[in-house]
Amino acid sequence: xxxxxxxxxxxxxxSELMPEAREHLKECPACRREYRLWNEISSAAKELHEExxxxxxxxxxxxxxxxxxxxxxxxxxxxxxxxIAAAAIIAAVLIGRPWxxxxxxxxxxxxxxxLVSTNQHFLTEEALGEVERNEQAYRQSIEKLSRxxxxxxxxxxxxxxxxxxxxxxxxxxxxxxxxxxxxxNRFNIRLQTDLADLxxxxxxxxxxxxxxxxxx
Amino acid sequence: MVxxxxxxxxxxxxxxxxxxxxxxxxFNKTVPLHAGQSVSVEHRLGDIIIRTHAQPEVVLHADIHxxxxxxxxxxxxxxxxxxxxxxxxxxLFVRTRYPETERSFFGNHNISYYVRYEIxxxxxAPLQVRNSFGAVSxxxxxxxxxxxxxHGSLEFRDASGSQHLxxxxxxxxxxxxxxDVAVQxxxxxxxxxxxKGSLTLRNRFGNVAASSVSxxxxxxxxxxxxxxxxxxxxxxxxxxxxxxxxxxxRGDLTVNDTNGVIESTxxxxxxxxxxxxxxxxxxxxxxxxxIRASNSKxxxxxxxGPLIVQNxxxxxxxxxxxxxxxxxxxxxxxxxxxxxxGANVRTSFAMVQASDVSGALSVENNxxxxxxxxxxxxxxxxxxxxxxxEGISGPLQIENQNGAVDATSSSGSACEPITxxxxxSTLRVHLxxxxxxxxxxxxxxxxxxxxxxxxxxxxxxxxxxxxxxxxGRCEMRLTNNNGSIEIVK
Numbered sequence: 001x002x003x004x005x006x007x008x009x010x011x012x013x014x015s016e017l018m019p020e021a022r023e024h025l026k027e028c029p030a031c032r033r034e035y036r037l038w039n040e041i042s043s044a045a046k047e048l049h050e051e052x053x054x055x056x057x058x059x060x061x062x063x064x065x066x067x068x069x070x071x072x073x074x075x076x077x078x079x080x081x082x083x084i085a086a087a088a089i090i091a092a093v094l095i096g097r098p099w100x101x102x103x104x105x106x107x108x109x110x111x112x113x114x115l116v117s118t119n120q121h122f123l124t125e126e127a128l129g130e131v132e133r134n135e136q137a138y139r140q141s142i143e144k145l146s147r148x149x150x151x152x153x154x155x156x157x158x159x160x161x162x163x164x165x166x167x168x169x170x171x172x173x174x175x176x177x178x179x180x181x182x183x184x185n186r187f188n189i190r191l192q193t194d195l196a197d198l199x200x201x202x203x204x205x206x207x208x209x210x211x212x213x214x215x216x
Numbered sequence: 217m218v219x220x221x222x223x224x225x226x227x228x229x230x231x232x233x234x235x236x237x238x239x240x241x242x243f244n245k246t247v248p249l250h251a252g253q254s255v256s257v258e259h260r261l262g263d264i265i266i267r268t269h270a271q272p273e274v275v276l277h278a279d280i281h282x283x284x285x286x287x288x289x290x291x292x293x294x295x296x297x298x299x300x301x302x303x304x305x306x307x308l309f310v311r312t313r314y315p316e317t318e319r320s321f322f323g324n325h326n327i328s329y330y331v332r333y334e335i336x337x338x339x340x341a342p343l344q345v346r347n348s349f350g351a352v353s354x355x356x357x358x359x360x361x362x363x364x365x366x367h368g369s370l371e372f373r374d375a376s377g378s379q380h381l382x383x384x385x386x387x388x389x390x391x392x393x394x395x396d397v398a399v400q401x402x403x404x405x406x407x408x409x410x411x412k413g414s415l416t417l418r419n420r421f422g423n424v425a426a427s428s429v430s431x432x433x434x435x436x437x438x439x440x441x442x443x444x445x446x447x448x449x450x451x452x453x454x455x456x457x458x459x460x461x462x463x464x465x466r467g468d469l470t471v472n473d474t475n476g477v478i479e480s481t482x483x484x485x486x487x488x489x490x491x492x493x494x495x496x497x498x499x500x501x502x503x504x505x506x507i508r509a510s511n512s513k514x515x516x517x518x519x520x521g522p523l524i525v526q527n528x529x530x531x532x533x534x535x536x537x538x539x540x541x542x543x544x545x546x547x548x549x550x551x552x553x554x555x556x557x558g559a560n561v562r563t564s565f566a567m568v569q570a571s572d573v574s575g576a577l578s579v580e581n582n583x584x585x586x587x588x589x590x591x592x593x594x595x596x597x598x599x600x601x602x603x604x605x606e607g608i609s610g611p612l613q614i615e616n617q618n619g620a621v622d623a624t625s626s627s628g629s630a631c632e633p634i635t636x637x638x639x640x641s642t643l644r645v646h647l648x649x650x651x652x653x654x655x656x657x658x659x660x661x662x663x664x665x666x667x668x669x670x671x672x673x674x675x676x677x678x679x680x681x682x683x684x685x686x687x688g689r690c691e692m693r694l695t696n697n698n699g700s701i702e703i704v705k
Contacts (some may be wrong), residue, residue: 029286030286121281121283121330122236122238122281122283122328123328124236125235125236159456159474159475160457160475163438163439163456163457166420167403167421167439170402170403170420170421171403174367174384174385174403177367178349178367181260181261181349184317185261185317185327185328185329185330186326186328187236187283187326187328188261188328188329188330190261190330190349190350190368191261191349194349194367194385198385201403
């Protein structure tokens with residue numbers, strides 16, 4: 001039997017790799033990388049699993065995975081459990097270490113110029129990581145502002161507030177549209193910049209709304 | 217614990233240690249296009265640059281850029297991006313089709329891409345473009361076009377034909393078009409210059425500028441400023457929460473703003489400027505100027521026709537008006553000077569000042585002083601504030617309550633009637649030259665004094681005098697209550 005990349009998922013379900021799989025890994029760098037990652041994550045998950053203090057986590061993860069649409073199942077579909085678990089563990093540990101996640105209200109997302117690729121159209125892996133972390137922090141700060149502004153938006157019927165309400169709805173739609181495109185094109189600098197601009201504008205709009213500022 | 221933390225960091229950084237590869241593929245195709253056939257382009261995620269030439273063919277060039285974890289994947293994905301070129305009887309249709317992106321081990325899409333077009337089309341071919349997440353630049357089209365973009369700038373220049381341009385979340389710049397231009401934007405600025413035709417521009421949440429538009433400007437904006445320079449035709453500008461500035465308009469102009477300042481200069485026709493909570497500044501308006509404002513400061517000069525102002529809670533200061541003024545205000549001072557024709561002013565709780573009015577002046581105030589200089593007659597009504605008039609050459613009629621009156625008639629021997637009434641304050645009349653009046657002066661709890669020889673023809677007491685000064689040709693009726701009356705030189 002000729003072993004192919006699509007067979008790797010099935011092969012990893014067994015406790016030990018078949019000889020054909022081992023032969024294939026010698027020649028295929030992509031499968032070798034996936035196999036290495038699988039090993040690392042499996043080890044990490046096994047070690048950290050006992051420290052997790054939420055008994056509902058694993059059932060919830062399993063429920064989430066079962067609820068996932070089944071279409072277009074790639075060969076590594078069965079790994080999702082491990083992948084999500086590992087991501088959840090990493091996130092949990094990192095959240096527990098606040099020095100990693102100091103979020104200041106008013107922080108603005110930016111793309112470090114040193115981290116973009118040479119032709120300035122795509123991010124590098126490192127830059128993307130930084131941008132996505134910044135985006136998450138920025139979103140959190142904007143959500144705080146949104147919560148502060150919510151009573152004013154909902155309870156005031158002045159023409160100015162109506163304008164702010166309209167603008168915020170429009171910005172949210174644009175952010176959603178951009179994020180939807182970004183999901184399939186994460187390294188695209190234009191999309192990342194557009195999203196950052198939209199967040200910046202939303203933050204500015206919320207600030208204006210909260211301070212009662214007018215443009216005139 | 218240390219080992220565990222290290223492992224976590226290693227895991228977190230595992231993704232970032234992978235180098236990424238980029239692959240670029242060029243697409244080139246030339247397609248013939250017959251006269252009258254159009255070009256349509258439907259695209260997203262990348263710029264479109266369209267230029268023109270005289271040849272009957274469309275020259276397509278696209279740069280397809282893909283970034284992936286390795287070169288094979290990048291290349292494979294780039295090769296699967298399809299530039300669909302579909303000729304039909306109506307024209308040429310160009311569309312970008314992206315394949316589905318595969319998910320990585322972590323469930324992410326690890327491929328990124330964009331496509332940049334450079335298209336050269338016959339200059340007479342009608343053009344239709346739909347794009348998003350990229351800039352669009354079009355130059356040299358000599359036909360109608362319909363361009364819709366979002367999340368990217370839109371530039372359109374050196375064209376002729378009827379143009380319809382839409383954009384959102386990106387700026388629009390239009391320059392030099394022979395023919396009408398319609399622009400619709402949302403959350404982006406718009407700048408249009410050099411249109412030999414009309415401009416219709418709608419926008420929300422962005423500033424708008426139009427210059428050198430020859431045949432009419434209709435701008436509807438919201439939450440953004442408007443700037444119009446050197447345009448002509450009919451002007452209709454609306455916005456809110458933004459200022460409107462018009463410098464140089466050949467034709468009639470209407471501006472409706474709320475919560476914004478209006479500044480308008482050099483309008484050759486009629487102008488109507490309406491706003492709230494924002495000042496109105498104007499100068500050099502050719503014909504009639506009508507201003508309706510509230511909570512606004514209104515000021516300006518040089519109006520060729522009549523000036524009509526309605527305002528409240530803000531001062532009105534105008535000068536050099538050629539065909540009279542009518543100002544209705546409240547809780548705001550009024551100052552007018554250099555008025556050719558009559559002036560009709562009404563306000564309350566603030567001062568009215570008028571000078572150099574060539575026609576009759578009528579002031580109706582309430583709880584506010586009135587100061588008038590050099591007018592041809594004056595009819596003043598007010599209360600609880602002084603009235604001072606100097607150099608009044610026509611009839612003089614003043615009705616005050618609880619306020620002093622000091623009036624100087626410059627009629628001299630021309631003789632114009634004077635009627636003044638007040639209370640609880642001094643009433644003083646200055647006469648010049650050789651006055652000739654039939655005087656009827658009456659007060660209570662005050663004295664009557666005159667610097668002129670008075671021939672008494674009726675009663676004479678400290679508070680009631682009837683007689684004549686000079687020949688007694690005109691009537692002078694002075695009535696006070698709890699205040700003195702003085703007729704002085």
